[in-house]
Amino acid sequence: MEQPKNNLKIISDKKNTRVILPNMLTLIGVCIGLTSIRFALDEKFEFAIIAIIFAALFDWLDGRIARLIKGTSEVGKELELSGRCD
Numbered sequence: 001m002e003q004p005k006n007n008l009k010i011i012s013d014k015k016n017t018r019v020i021l022p023n024m025l026t027l028i029g030v031c032i033g034l035t036s037i038r039f040a041l042d043e044k045f046e047f048a049i050i051a052i053i054f055a056a057l058f059d060w061l062d063g064r065i066a067r068l069i070k071g072t073s074e075v076g077k078e079l080e081l082s083g084r085c086d
Contacts, residue, residue, distance in 0.1 A: 021065060022072075025062035032051050036055060
């Protein structure tokens with residue numbers, strides 16, 4: 001009797017795994033930024049300011065980590081360039 005083949009293979013592309021961390025930090029920063037808007041709408045300006053500071057920190061951190069671990073992606077480059085006002 002023939003054994004069934006296990007067609008499931010875990011394939012780890014090093015480029016894709018390196019991109020996950022900076023993208024996660026970007027997503028966290030966006031969520032915190034949106035939360036700051038919600039705080040401002042609820043007139044909780046102290047929390048809104050704190051959330052904006054944390055969002056800025058995550059924005060700075062994701063770019064630095066992406067360059068450090070060479071996990072840059074085309075999407076990340078576009079996001080980084082779109083935020084600049086030249």
